[in-house]
Amino acid sequence: MDYRIIYVNAEAIFAVMLIILYALERSNRKNHMPRKLDALYACFIVTIILDSIWIIIDGQPRLRTFNMILNVVYLSITSFIGYLWFLYTLDMFPSRTKLQKIKYYLAIPVVLDVLIVIFSPITGWAFTIDESGYYQRGALHILSFLMNYVFTMLGSYAALAARKEALLSVDKKRLAVAAFFPVPIIVLTAIQFVLPPGLPAMQGGVMISLVLVYATHQNVLVSRDPMTGLSNRFSFESDLMHRMENYREKGTRLYLMEGDLDNLKSINDSMGHPAGDRAIQLASEALSQVFSPFGSLVFRLGGDEFMVIVETQEALEAEALRRQLNEVLSEKAGEGGFSMGLSMSLGATEYQGDTDFRSLIKMADADLYEIKAKRKRLA
Numbered sequence: 001m002d003y004r005i006i007y008v009n010a011e012a013i014f015a016v017m018l019i020i021l022y023a024l025e026r027s028n029r030k031n032h033m034p035r036k037l038d039a040l041y042a043c044f045i046v047t048i049i050l051d052s053i054w055i056i057i058d059g060q061p062r063l064r065t066f067n068m069i070l071n072v073v074y075l076s077i078t079s080f081i082g083y084l085w086f087l088y089t090l091d092m093f094p095s096r097t098k099l100q101k102i103k104y105y106l107a108i109p110v111v112l113d114v115l116i117v118i119f120s121p122i123t124g125w126a127f128t129i130d131e132s133g134y135y136q137r138g139a140l141h142i143l144s145f146l147m148n149y150v151f152t153m154l155g156s157y158a159a160l161a162a163r164k165e166a167l168l169s170v171d172k173k174r175l176a177v178a179a180f181f182p183v184p185i186i187v188l189t190a191i192q193f194v195l196p197p198g199l200p201a202m203q204g205g206v207m208i209s210l211v212l213v214y215a216t217h218q219n220v221l222v223s224r225d226p227m228t229g230l231s232n233r234f235s236f237e238s239d240l241m242h243r244m245e246n247y248r249e250k251g252t253r254l255y256l257m258e259g260d261l262d263n264l265k266s267i268n269d270s271m272g273h274p275a276g277d278r279a280i281q282l283a284s285e286a287l288s289q290v291f292s293p294f295g296s297l298v299f300r301l302g303g304d305e306f307m308v309i310v311e312t313q314e315a316l317e318a319e320a321l322r323r324q325l326n327e328v329l330s331e332k333a334g335e336g337g338f339s340m341g342l343s344m345s346l347g348a349t350e351y352q353g354d355t356d357f358r359s360l361i362k363m364a365d366a367d368l369y370e371i372k373a374k375r376k377r378l379a
Helices: 003-029 035-057 061-092 107-118 142-165 169-179 182-194 201-223 233-245 264-271 273-294 318-336 357-378
Strands: 127-129 135-137 253-261 297-302 305-312 344-351
Touching: 003 035, 003 201, 035 061, 035 201, 061 107, 061 127, 061 142, 107 142, 142 169, 142 182, 169 201, 182 201, 201 233, 233 253, 233 297, 233 305, 233 357, 253 264, 253 273, 253 318, 253 357, 264 273, 273 297, 273 305, 273 318, 273 344, 318 344, 344 357
Parallel strands: none
Antiparallel strands: 127 135, 253 305, 253 344, 297 305
């Protein structure tokens, strides 16, 4: 069988798989699909289509001019793919790296590479199409591939930098997956580069890497609460068990706090459930404002039930934190138009190293209800 037929069929399969993966991404993200990820999918799909056309027309003298134009477009788009991934990682996984400040200046070498490609039909720098209509690599052909190597590796660096700053173990895992993104592309592109033109190894790497991106996003969906943006029960259970397992190695004190709003039912009954949802959102903002600055983790388990994991070198001043939280909630209630006010009861317990996961939660729960009972007696 003609190798061109095999090649085009393989490319068609990759294109269909990419389109299906893109449709799944868009349906899951609804109207929140990042534009740079949109552009990445478009670039990959277009380059596969152009690559398929090229393998059919290569070696046809009467289509020599068309072959030149096609390769200019193909290699120009290829030059930008790694840079787009780099920008996407900086947007999706922000970290305090200097790359954020210089990210647009880094487009200069990409633009220069595109100019080399554009002038190649005259100079032969990146490629030439000989009189027989066959594509030949130029001396600077490797630049487009190196550009992708460099920028995908910079994207990995950005993901690893964000991983270093992440607090949640589930976030650390998904950032590690994101950092792995360029590996399949780099390995299979290198294989394609040393092999004769006409073998679609790189496309297989692209497919593997985009599946990883999709899997990473799915991980976010199952670990985040859509109403508040806080981590959910799945993240909470995973992270608490991880911290309990590593408790003795760290040498820190580990506390679990459980809270819920005191008057959510009254808000729902008098102001309606949308107001109740807004109260939950304000509670999540208040908890994050009070606890996040010193590295504590806030989770929403459902309804108005929240959990906070606190790791600290010092003893937890639970009562001071309760007062601070309710002061912040009171301010937010005024801003949000809750005339009856907002307040939260917050139970706390310390992990001593000899309690199992469920028992620790029950201890925090018991302290929460003791505090709620005490507040009712004082009311």
